Amino acid sequence: MPLRPSRGPTDEEFAELVHAAWPALYRTAVLLVRDHALAEDLVQTALARTYGNWSGIRDVRAARGYARRALVTTATSWFRRRSFHGERPTAELPEMPTTTDAAGDSAERIDVLAALAQLPPRQRAVVVLRFYDDLSVDETADALGVSSGTVKSQTSAALTKLRALLGDDVDLGHATTLPGGTHA
Incomplete structure (x- = not known):
């Protein structure tokens, strides 16, 4: 019996991946770039890169990880641009906003998202992947293409x-609620 060539994943399987992975990829992107429009662009770019290599993906179950890695590497390349998102270094940190809590009391609100934005890109990516996406050290290393160390x-x-x-x-485990209802 002759061997049949292995078929690549189908367009329908890619559509299923997009529908299943979009929410998690989008939340990760928002945490990385802190801008909803840029996050959408980042996810679309990552999924476009994933689709560009779709025929080479052997196991559809690994495609979500491939898309996440494409998202992180794309974000990293965006961070390398000096003009990315209009971020500029400053000598002084901005004041933390004051908000009213559920009981109506005025309290200092800890804004983990603002603090994340002040981290260097790789540190921000590590924190988001490890603690928001709940990846292990090895999974984070694989997603970033770096060593576990x-x-x-x-x-x-x-x-x-x-x-x-x-x-x-x-x-830091209970500092604030992040988009999607999870805690940073």
């Missing part, structure tokens, strides 16, 4: 900077 050192540096920005008394 780099993930660990970047995580340590990022958490140190976040503690400095948010204060030592902040429990």
Whole structure:
């Protein structure tokens, strides 16, 4: 019996991937770029890159990870542009906004998203993938194309900077609710 060539994934399987992966990819993109329109562009670019290599994907179950890696590498290339998102270094950190809590009391609101924006791109990506997307060290290393040791050192540096920005008394596991209803 002659061997049949293995078929690549179908366009229908790609459509299923888009529908299933879009929400998680979008939330990750928002955390990385802090702008909803740019996040949509980032997800679309990552999915376009995924589709460009669709015929080479052997296991459709791995496609979600491929799309996530495309998203992170695309975001990283965007971060390398000096003019990305109009971010400019400043000598002083902006004041944290004051809001009213559920009981109507005025309180300092800890804005983890603003603090994340002040991290260098790789540290931001590590924090988002490790603690928001709940990836392991090895999965994060694979998504970023770096070693596990780099993930660990970047995580340590990022958490140190976040503690400095948010204060030592902040429990980063319960600091604020992020888009999608999860906590940072």
